[in-house]
Amino acid sequence: MSSTVLEIKNLHVSIEDKEILKGVNLTVKSGEFHAIMGPNGTGKSTLASAIMGHPNYEVTEGTITLDGEDVLEMEVDERARAGLFLAMQYPSEISGVTTSDFLRSAINAKREEGDEIPLMNFIKKLDRDLEYLDIDKNMATRYLNEGFSGGEKKRNEILQLLQFHPDIAILDEIDSGLDIDALKVVSKGINQMRSENLGCLIITHYQRLLNYITPDFVHVMMQGRVVKSGGPELAKRLEAEGYEWVKEELGIEDEETTEQNA
């Protein structure tokens, strides 16, 4: 179908006047799966948050465009309706709002007034997706993320990916805190969505997720920049050898922040 391009150029992002991203360049197209790896504190999640428009992050320089449209000019909800989706590392808890009411509101937000999803269609699709992701049906009637375990929150994010059908999905450490079974289920959900119509940016600290979801491209982030890009073999080498060799190869000096090898 349509081909979507997310283009990030020379992106600089600060939080409370501290510059985290120092010129990120990256292009994600429909059908492509990109993985962003790197030690902690190098700005991977900041990149995800800045693309979606997190209120605490300030873009000081550079551009983000979606099919040429200026994403930075858009409100958060406009970004979503334009086709972006971010599976968050720390989803908010919304007390008093059931997961199913929320899902239906969000689906309808992307549809024209008068063209709301028929209730039965919604329920059928929801039941199917819940089963596919091995999620207890009760979750639909529980308040959104309230009292969810870490694993339930992650599954709920992937459930939304299945429900919303975005053009470009960003998955921010969707694998963190998951045991191997949950990881398999989450990967299964992501792979189900894999098609020519979905571009995906997978942010992960660990290579193990990439055993289940093979990326087309792997990028290494350090000190607020993408310092190295390659294919799936790059992830494998990082898993085996850590990040030191990348630093040596590129002559990157450690900053004062703590480095931690994957």
Next chain:
Amino acid sequence: MYVETKLPFNQEYIQAISKDRNEPGWMATLRSKALEMANSLDMPKPDKTKITNWNFTDFQHSNKEAVKITSIDELPEELRAYFDGDASMENLYIQRNQTAAYNSLSQELQDKGVIFTDIFTAINEHSELVEKYYMNDAVAVDQNRLTALHAALMNGGVFVYVPKNVQIEDPLQAIFWQEDTDSALLNHVLVVAEEGSSVTYVENYISHNDTEETVANLVTEVFAHDNAQVAYGAVDNFAEGTTTYVNRRGVAKHDARIDWALGQMNDGNTVSENITYLMGENAASDAKAVSVGRGKQTQNFTSSIRQFGKATDGYILQRGVMKGSASTIFNAIGKIEHGATKANSEQESRVLMLSEKSRGDANPILLIDEDDVTAGHAASVGRVDPLQMYYLMSRGLEREEAERLVIHGFLAPVVAQLPIESVRKQLTQVIERKVY
């Protein structure tokens, strides 16, 4: 019948009401004494809200009969939305101004001895029963000037009586429709649940006086005898012109339970007191209330549970949303008396501010005169969490829709508690209207 606008109300006027209504002697005496007291008693003093400039005492008082309703079609659309249609007309009381305009109770409940009728009929036909409870142990005539004024000028209300061991499954519903925009409503609701009985009662107050100024002075008294259960739901929705004083009190005996779910959606200035006395061992109460403040209205809500009995359990939950330049104080008072060992008192008050000019305050108060108890409180005043908004908007919801979800979610703990689906929907709509 009687129409009068003279102020101040004198003994002659009060006696004429009793005579008109053919009230028994005790009621006539009570009215008469109450008027005397009203002249000397102080006004209530709600904590942190100055009400000295509010008009609670200068109003038109009417005791006249309004037209009865023969069919549901005669009601305005706005009112019809409050019940589910014919099915729920079975146990329903509709009061038009001061008149019992519609009253129905199922044959089954009548046969069991349940009483559900307007207060005047009750005073006449069940005089001794009403006298026993009316403004004695729950709300005292001499509590303040307004309770005395209420006793003197009471002009509407309903009486609910549930005999021993009778369980009422379906809710009883009362709609107090103040159609007349000028005259004051001094409404009295009396609920008596005998030993081992249970009842769910839901009421709605509605008026339309956006500009005409008047007064509502309301008293509710609930008695739950040993092992009885009373669930009391309310949606107050007086228009902007009405200044409201509402005093709802309950007395729970051994193993009795009184739960409140109050949707306090008035558009005018309001002072609300909700006090539950847990007298018997193991008595319990959930007192839940929500409010939305808008425009320039000032409101003061006090929710209090006083625990005298051993192992009693009190839980207060208040939620408020403030917009415009509305100002609201929420006082939550948990009181454990000496001797109430193993009692538990919990409370939570939260206020959500939607505008810069609105004011909200939540005052958590725990007064404990006993050692062997448990208690806890939480209170907060804050704005909509920007991270919640970010999360919801990142799913494509517009800001307004995201905020709406957060607000409904915030008020849900009380809204969900209302026992009648149509009333729940109605409250949700009132919230929508007040917030947007």
